[in-house]
Amino acid sequence: MVKGTATNNAMPARNRGKGQNINEDGVLIVPPPKSVSNKDHMQRLNYLFQVSTYHTMVDASDESHALSRIYMRNLDLIQKKTKSSLTPGMKRQICKRCHRVQIPMRTQDISIVNESKEQTRKSQVLEVRCRCGSKKRFPFGRDPTYKTHAEKSSLVYIQK
Amino acid sequence: MSSLKQLQRKSAIKKQVYKPILDNPYTDEAHNWPYVQEQSLIAELVRSHVTTVLQQAPDSLDVRFGFNDVVKFLQGSPSKDDLVASPPSRVFLFVCNRDSIPSVLLAQIPILARVSRYEVVLVPLPRGFISHLDECCPANQYHDGMLLVVENSNFDIQFASQVVKRVGHVTPQPWLKFNESRIAVIASEVSLNSKSAKSSK
Numbered sequence: 315m316v317k318g319t320a321t322n323n324a325m326p327a328r329n330r331g332k333g334q335n336i337n338e339d340g341v342l343i344v345p346p347p348k349s350v351s352n353k354d355h356m357q358r359l360n361y362l363f364q365v366s367t368y369h370t371m372v373d374a375s376d377e378s379h380a381l382s383r384i385y386m387r388n389l390d391l392i393q394k395k396t397k398s399s400l401t402p403g404m405k406r407q408i409c410k411r412c413h414r415v416q417i418p419m420r421t422q423d424i425s426i427v428n429e430s431k432e433q434t435r436k437s438q439v440l441e442v443r444c445r446c447g448s449k450k451r452f453p454f455g456r457d458p459t460y461k462t463h464a465e466k467s468s469l470v471y472i473q474k
Numbered sequence: 475m476s477s478l479k480q481l482q483r484k485s486a487i488k489k490q491v492y493k494p495i496l497d498n499p500y501t502d503e504a505h506n507w508p509y510v511q512e513q514s515l516i517a518e519l520v521r522s523h524v525t526t527v528l529q530q531a532p533d534s535l536d537v538r539f540g541f542n543d544v545v546k547f548l549q550g551s552p553s554k555d556d557l558v559a560s561p562p563s564r565v566f567l568f569v570c571n572r573d574s575i576p577s578v579l580l581a582q583i584p585i586l587a588r589v590s591r592y593e594v595v596l597v598p599l600p601r602g603f604i605s606h607l608d609e610c611c612p613a614n615q616y617h618d619g620m621l622l623v624v625e626n627s628n629f630d631i632q633f634a635s636q637v638v639k640r641v642g643h644v645t646p647q648p649w650l651k652f653n654e655s656r657i658a659v660i661a662s663e664v665s666l667n668s669k670s671a672k673s674s675k
Contacts, residue, residue, distance in 0.1 A: 339487075340487040341487070341490055341663055342488065346659050346661075347492055353494075353657060356494065356657045359496055360654075360656070361655075363498075364499055364653065367500070368649050368650070371589075398494070399496065400495065401496065401498060403497070404496065404498040404501075406581070407498065417589065418545070418582050419586070419589050424545055424582060425542050426542050426579075435616065454578055470658055470660075470661075472494075472658065
């Protein structure tokens with residue numbers, strides 16, 4: 315059973331005899347690693363994402379974004395095959411249906427819609443429409459303070 | 475004397491583990507939003523030259539409040555009259571990105587500022603400035619922490635030059651330059667006792 319921890323680092327930890335740090339919730343605190351195992355897969359995914367964005371931005375006349383979509387589909391397949399994780403901020407930039415990179419004025423339209431009769435702030439939804447017709451809806455009005463797990467717990471970047 | 479709970483905590487139940495995760499190469503906070511020198515001075519200038527002016531005379535400046543109006547304006551092109559009379563006008567986009575604005579709203583704003591046909595000066599405002607926007611925003615509108623001001627004849631040129639001088643430079647087209655992969659680790663917990671984990675399932 316895996317559970318996210320946002321505040322574990324901030325909790326006071328006790329030093330045990332053998333140099334073990336156990337916090338108040340009985341969690342053994344471990345220092346972050348200096349390197350990761352599947353670094354080459356990550357670098358490959360990063361390259362594919364950038365090359366896909368480059369082709370979307372440079373070929374402004376290309377409506378189908380065929381080359382860009384092929385690269386992004388490769389990224390999606392490799393990510394699933396290698397079980398690599400992407401941050402929600404990165405995933406949200408990829409259309410699940412056509413694999414276009416989501417860039418305003420090029421491949422997406424963004425607007426806040428409110429379909430409630432009273433037009434209350436709670437019912438505000440951010441709607442991201444891709445060129446292919448698919449929509450991503452983010453009901454941020456329900457909880458404006460909502461943060462993803464990656465945003466809540468500060469990421470520890472691996473130094474090069 | 476120790477309680478039962480304290481006795482239980484003596485041995486670790488869970489272990490902290492780190493999982494690798496790949497971050498977006500273009501949403502680096504340090505490079506996406508421009509760095510503002512003398513933030514307090516900029517905030518004071520914006521308050522005196524924009525928000526106070528709008529409070530007293532709402533029609534004196536050409537402004538757009540809220541996400542939808544700002545995005546619609548930036549996605550549009552400068553009118554033909556503007557292009558004939560003068561080069562595409564410059565716009566100032568003031569964003570309260572340090573206040574409690576949903577991150578999903580702010581994520582596309584720096585990219586939109588770069589791809590827009592207008593010359594956009596993106597100015598991130600310090601924490602707490604959102605209260606000044608509340609005061610000058612019309613009652614029937616939401617500002618979503620964003621205020622766009624078009625530089626026209628009514629706009630103070632001295633103020634514009636002061637702001638531009640203090641707002642740092644950002645990479646105009648980051649997709650033309652290869653960025654190193656931003657690999658990070660994210661902390662999670664895993665149960666140490668395999669028997670309890672199985673029984674809980």
